[in-house]
Amino acid sequence: MSMIEAAKRAREASIQLAAMSAESKNQALEAIMTAIMERRDEIKSANKVDIENSKKEQVSEPILKRLKFDEHKAEDVCAGIKSLIGLTDPVGKVQLQTELDDDLVLTRIAWPIGVIGVIFESRPDALVQISTLCLKSGNAVLLKGGSEAKETNRILFEIIEEASVKAGMPQGWIALMESREDVNSILAMDQYIDLLVPRGSNAFVQYIMKNTNIPVIGHADGICHTFVDESAKIEMAVELVVDSKTQYVVVCNALETLLVHENIAKDFLPVLQEALKEKGVTIKGCERTRNIIACEAASEEDWKTEYLDYILSIKIVSGLEEAIAHINTYSSGHTDTIITEDGVNTKIFMNLVDSANVFHNASTRFSDGFRYGFGAEVGVSTSKIHARGPVGLEGLMIYKYQLEGKGQIVADYASGKKSFKHRQII
Amino acid sequence: MSMIEAAKRAREASIQLAAMSAESKNQALEAIMTAIMERRDEIKSANKVDIENSKKEQVSEPILKRLKFDEHKAEDVCAGIKSLIGLTDPVGKVQLQTELDDDLVLTRIAWPIGVIGVIFESRPDALVQISTLCLKSGNAVLLKGGSEAKETNRILFEIIEEASVKAGMPQGWIALMESREDVNSILAMDQYIDLLVPRGSNAFVQYIMKNTNIPVIGHADGICHTFVDESAKIEMAVELVVDSKTQYVVVCNALETLLVHENIAKDFLPVLQEALKEKGVTIKGCERTRNIIACEAASEEDWKTEYLDYILSIKIVSGLEEAIAHINTYSSGHTDTIITEDGVNTKIFMNLVDSANVFHNASTRFSDGFRYGFGAEVGVSTSKIHARGPVGLEGLMIYKYQLEGKGQIVADYASGKKSFKHRQII
Numbered sequence: 010m011s012m013i014e015a016a017k018r019a020r021e022a023s024i025q026l027a028a029m030s031a032e033s034k035n036q037a038l039e040a041i042m043t044a045i046m047e048r049r050d051e052i053k054s055a056n057k058v059d060i061e062n063s064k065k066e067q068v069s070e071p072i073l074k075r076l077k078f079d080e081h082k083a084e085d086v087c088a089g090i091k092s093l094i095g096l097t098d099p100v101g102k103v104q105l106q107t108e109l110d111d112d113l114v115l116t117r118i119a120w121p122i123g124v125i126g127v128i129f130e131s132r133p134d135a136l137v138q139i140s141t142l143c144l145k146s147g148n149a150v151l152l153k154g155g156s157e158a159k160e161t162n163r164i165l166f167e168i169i170e171e172a173s174v175k176a177g178m179p180q181g182w183i184a185l186m187e188s189r190e191d192v193n194s195i196l197a198m199d200q201y202i203d204l205l206v207p208r209g210s211n212a213f214v215q216y217i218m219k220n221t222n223i224p225v226i227g228h229a230d231g232i233c234h235t236f237v238d239e240s241a242k243i244e245m246a247v248e249l250v251v252d253s254k255t256q257y258v259v260v261c262n263a264l265e266t267l268l269v270h271e272n273i274a275k276d277f278l279p280v281l282q283e284a285l286k287e288k289g290v291t292i293k294g295c296e297r298t299r300n301i302i303a304c305e306a307a308s309e310e311d312w313k314t315e316y317l318d319y320i321l322s323i324k325i326v327s328g329l330e331e332a333i334a335h336i337n338t339y340s341s342g343h344t345d346t347i348i349t350e351d352g353v354n355t356k357i358f359m360n361l362v363d364s365a366n367v368f369h370n371a372s373t374r375f376s377d378g379f380r381y382g383f384g385a386e387v388g389v390s391t392s393k394i395h396a397r398g399p400v401g402l403e404g405l406m407i408y409k410y411q412l413e414g415k416g417q418i419v420a421d422y423a424s425g426k427k428s429f430k431h432r433q434i435i
Numbered sequence: 436m437s438m439i440e441a442a443k444r445a446r447e448a449s450i451q452l453a454a455m456s457a458e459s460k461n462q463a464l465e466a467i468m469t470a471i472m473e474r475r476d477e478i479k480s481a482n483k484v485d486i487e488n489s490k491k492e493q494v495s496e497p498i499l500k501r502l503k504f505d506e507h508k509a510e511d512v513c514a515g516i517k518s519l520i521g522l523t524d525p526v527g528k529v530q531l532q533t534e535l536d537d538d539l540v541l542t543r544i545a546w547p548i549g550v551i552g553v554i555f556e557s558r559p560d561a562l563v564q565i566s567t568l569c570l571k572s573g574n575a576v577l578l579k580g581g582s583e584a585k586e587t588n589r590i591l592f593e594i595i596e597e598a599s600v601k602a603g604m605p606q607g608w609i610a611l612m613e614s615r616e617d618v619n620s621i622l623a624m625d626q627y628i629d630l631l632v633p634r635g636s637n638a639f640v641q642y643i644m645k646n647t648n649i650p651v652i653g654h655a656d657g658i659c660h661t662f663v664d665e666s667a668k669i670e671m672a673v674e675l676v677v678d679s680k681t682q683y684v685v686v687c688n689a690l691e692t693l694l695v696h697e698n699i700a701k702d703f704l705p706v707l708q709e710a711l712k713e714k715g716v717t718i719k720g721c722e723r724t725r726n727i728i729a730c731e732a733a734s735e736e737d738w739k740t741e742y743l744d745y746i747l748s749i750k751i752v753s754g755l756e757e758a759i760a761h762i763n764t765y766s767s768g769h770t771d772t773i774i775t776e777d778g779v780n781t782k783i784f785m786n787l788v789d790s791a792n793v794f795h796n797a798s799t800r801f802s803d804g805f806r807y808g809f810g811a812e813v814g815v816s817t818s819k820i821h822a823r824g825p826v827g828l829e830g831l832m833i834y835k836y837q838l839e840g841k842g843q844i845v846a847d848y849a850s851g852k853k854s855f856k857h858r859q860i861i
Contacts, residue, residue, distance in 0.1 A: 021763075023789075024763060024787055024789055025787070027786070027787075027789070028786035028787055107807070107808050109801070109806065109807070109808065113797065113801075115807055115808075122819050122820060123789065123819050203819040203820065204819070204820055219648075222645075222648065224650065224820050224821075242842070245842040248842060248844055249842060249844060251844075252844035252845055252846050256844070256845045256846050256849065257845075337447075337450060359837050360453070360454035361450055361451070361453075361454055363449075363450055363453070363549065364835070365835060365836060366835070366836045366837075366838065367835060367836070367837050367838075368837075368838040368839075368840065369837075369838070369839050369840060370839070370840045370841055370842050370843075371539065371838050371839070371840030371842070371843050372840075372843065372844045372845050374844075374845035375535070375539075375838055375840075375843070375845060376836070376838075380535065380845070380848070380855065381533070381535070381541055381836070382533050382535065382541075382855065382857035382859075393548050393549050393629040393630070393833055394548060394629065394630055394650045394820070394821045394833060395650075395820040395821040395833075397833050397834060397835070398834075398835070398836045399836075407819055407820060407821075407823050408823060408824075409790070409791060409792070409793060409823065409824070410791060410792045410793070410802070410807070410823075410824045410825075411785050411792075411793050411794075411795075412792065412793075412794040412795070412797050412801055412802075413794075413795050413796070413797070414794065414795060414796045414797030414798075414801075415796055416668070416671040416674060416675060416796050416797070417796075417797050417798065417801070418674055418675060418677075418678035418682070418798045418800075419678055419682045419683075419798050419800035419801060419806070420678050420682050422806070423682065429806065429808065431808035433808075
């Protein structure tokens with residue numbers, strides 16, 4: 010089947026899937042969970058083939074690690090499905106209800122977006138995670154995986170498709186694109202795909218964002234900042250910076266650039282340097298920073314760099330205003346924090362920093378769907394429309410308007426014979 | 436000033452504008468209203484120049500009509516601003532609040548999108564309407580008008596900028612792009628513009644949608660359907676079809692294709708034909724329709740055509756399923772209606788028709804922001820993300836997450852020393 014045919018089928022199936030009951034979708038999720046556990050040996054064997062082939066092609070160690078799908082991963086994805094089953098069904102939720110006039114009731118209900126395109130690199134567990142998220146939210150899904158995970162993706166897809174269709178989901182709601190047509194063909198399918206969710210490296214997501222007209226949920230990079238204000242408690246600031254930078258360095262919500270108020274720099278920086286030394290962090294400082302502590306020199310390029318490594322750039326600023334201006338210039342709009350005991354400065358920072366997540370006295374690492382309590386995460390978005398920040402199931406939803414009448418015509422309202430009442434019900 | 440410079444200034448101003456109080460924005464709107472009324476003679480003179488130049492260039496009558504900005508238009512736009520002032524300020528509304536743990540509170544608040552790009556054809560009143568909508572919602576705005584309205588646009592822009600900045604709005608929040616650089620330069624400014632709102636003909640909107648990576652609120656066309664089910668009341672069906680088709684033919688929510696259940700066709704079509712004849716509507720029918728009433732033949736092309744004229748295409752279908760399939764194939768996803776007395780069919784139709792507005796026993800002409808009670812309309816969107824259907828002020832909003840902590844670090848939660856509580860407050 011060609012990609013276009015699969016996309017057309019998915020579009021048709023999406024109509025049926027959108028109207029499926031919460032119960033039937035949850036039953037399908039249960040069936041998928043059972044099938045994955047029952048057939049985990051098959052998955053393991055397929056995964057072995059992928060790993061051996063990748064080793065032959067001398068694929069790098071981190072990619073091999075992401076590629077692995079063992080017993081542990083099977084349990085992980087099933088735990089994810091289980092918690093997904095427990096979430097409230099997002100479809101059909103009434104968002105707004107207005108009586109436009111007697112017997113003329115407008116209702117806006119949450120509704121699935123339609124067809125979600127998912128392009129992912131080596132991690133086959135992403136296939137399970139995102140396709141079950143789509144199922145729960147009533148969306149059809151077109152999957153395009155990396156060739157290095159070909160065998161694992163195929164068996165996982167087969168299991169999910171078979172179990173879900175047997176449980177009553179419409180044929181074609183999920184499709185795996187395996188043809189030789191490349192990722193660029195998907196990026197051009199704006200006629201069939203309503204939203205793209207890329208899963209992979211930053212370079213990969215950036216490539217996708219720049220080469221499609223289809224809306225994308227994702228983030229190209231995460232250059233996160235912390236500003237230590239003059240009234241900050243030094244001990245708290247050290248703890249927060251160490252956690253933000255080192256708790257997990259390769260992620261988008263890790264700290265990359267620290268801004269320090271000039272009036273606290275002399276007291277704060279030597280203590281911070283000690284703490285970061287213990288964690289093996291290299292500091293790159295501006296000239297004023299280097300007058301206080303010994304470190305490498307930071308250049309303009311550093312303010313634009315997401316290290317994803319044990320490196321921190323530091324700049325001393327004259328105060329709140331300069332800190333905010335620096336962040337709004339160099340931040341990727343992901344997560345930025347102020348550490349201060351000053352309530353007024355907190356409010357100004359939170360209002361004027363134009364990022365999806367603005368924090369006060371908390372680690373940048375908190376910006377994450379699970380920590381936010383969303384239960385399931387579609388991704389983190391740095392887009393300015395639709396969904397911003399950590400995106401839960403809600404990000405896969407839009408709405409539709411339903412109007413229930415008794416034969417009303419607009420001519421009566423245009424002529425003044427009748428007039429609108431607009432009574433808000435919900 | 437180059438377009439890029441104006442865009443950079445707008446980006447900076449948008450940060451300040453987003454944090455402006457409801458009161459100060461309303462004062463600025465009042466000031467704009469007063470200035471427009473005070474300087475209406477200046478506007479009229481400028482408009483005269485545009486109209487004379489356009490006449491010289493033999494611009495068509497409908498464009499000349501749209502171009503006109505007289506006393507009446509000035510009063511209209513001021514009435515619009517007045518009602519805008521009365522609307523609740525959308526900025527800062529708390530959408531969600533969760534205590535992640537003791538003293539660690541996450542709040543999601545509605546926030547302006549940032550910089551809105553508005554490209555409009557000949558109607559200068561669109562400039563006033565959309566820029567005041569942006570001001571109310573705390574968004575900066577870049578305007579690019581048609582050259583035929585150059586003088587009117589310039590004076591309106593000057594009035595709005597001067598009055599609003601004097602009233603405390605940040606310099607640069609509004610910019611008029613008059614340089615010779617063309618519309619395509621705007622379409623490429625995805626670094627500065629967060630959302631595009633095109634105002635103009637369908638061909639114009641379609642061109643914009645196809646030639647930019649910036650998200651667009653709008654609709655290329657409106658091929659709306661009405662399905663007359665076998666249980667429909669004939670009198671009601673005739674009234675609704677006549678209203679949907681003829682109440683105002685040149686608009687996106689006017690009816691273009693009528694689907695009729697085969698069991699009611701013989702009784703219904705002759706009555707309908709009489710009623711449509713009175714209004715001067717030409718019917719184009721499928722073969723089965725032409726076996727019942729005399730009319731022109733409809734071809735495949737008709738199902739894809741938005742006439743925006745006194746023409747209606749009619750197709751007889753075998754029942755609900757065929758009607759839904761036809762609509763999901765040919766509808767532009769704008770507004771589609773079922774006329775029926777059957778509750779089960781209503782529910783199926785409303786669930787399975789994949790359009791922004793699905794109606795039961797009501798005219799398609801109701802799908803409109805003012806009739807829906809939104810007070811102000813940004814446009815009608817056929818997009819599947821962010822905003823769908825008639826879009827009010829809400830369509831110019833996104834949100835930001837604010838996290839208030841007391842020094843919490845993620846390491847404590849990762850190690851199991853602490854655990855999340857996720858207590859929903861709002």
